[in-house]
Amino acid sequence: DVKVTQSSRYLVKRTGEKVFLECVQDMDHENMFWYRQDPGLGLRLIYFSYDVKMKEKGDIPEGYSVSREKKERFSLILESASTNQTSMYLCASSLSYRLAGAKQYFGPGTRLTVT
Amino acid sequence: AQKVTQAQTEISVVEKEDVTLDCVYETRDTTYYLFWYKQPPSGELVFLIRRNSFDEQNEISGRYSWNFQKSTSSFNFTITASQVVDSAVYFCALISGTYKYIFGTGTRLKVLA
Secondary structure, three states: OOOEEEOOOEEEEOOOOOEEEEEEEOOOOOEEEEEEEEOOOEEEEEEEEEEOOEEEEOOOOOOEEEEEEEOOEEEEEEOOOOHHHOEEEEEEEEOOOOOOOOOOEEOOOEEEEEO | OOEEEOOOOEEEEEOOOOEEEOOEEEOOOOOOEEEEEEEOOOOOOEEEEEEEOOOOOOEEEOOEEEEEEHHHOEEEEEEOOOOHHHOEEEEEEEEOOOOOEEEOOOEEEEEEO
16 A cells, blocks of 8 residues: 655644645655645645656745655655645645546645644 | 636535536646545545546446536536535646646535534
8 A cells, every 4th residue: 555644733833934844655656746635725736746856846845845856756845835835735645647537546634734 | 718617616525415527627638537536634645536538438336427418528526425525625637648637626514413
């Protein structure tokens, strides 16, 4: 079974802090994703990576950056956390960008609160 | 533009009732895939089903069934004889390329004992 793990389930940070959210998958997947989930808005894509050091902006990349130095690890970085970044963050992976319609595997999520 | 609409924000049913979750999608592509995911209180989205645009056969898996109708751009999900463990948020999603998934806003299902 594919396992996607996220470094924290709950995180509380102060406004202006730099925040790192880590995601690791153990099935050699090429694609990794970061989503943000907010009530009434569903899942919105922040960033996508299809290979090591490769990334694409999603729908809401402002205020975020990402890093993928190793295939299994995809980090989301909030350069200067703000209260409007309080949310649930979900990481996902899928097999390959060359495979259309591949299903995604999700981590348990990190609920981030910025005060 | 691509879009997925789940008009039902929240549904409450009593255990053993049948319940249908609606999903309507929009896409101009002829090749696409539709998904349903379940998000229990633990937070992790769990894959339930994938259907491609060329396969309109309905699917049944235990108490779960899915009705895919291209004519109405719908991919509805029915739970028969609901149970308390079915309580979760359910997401419908669409993808027509290789990585950009479009999610609906989710339907929260509450099954009362």
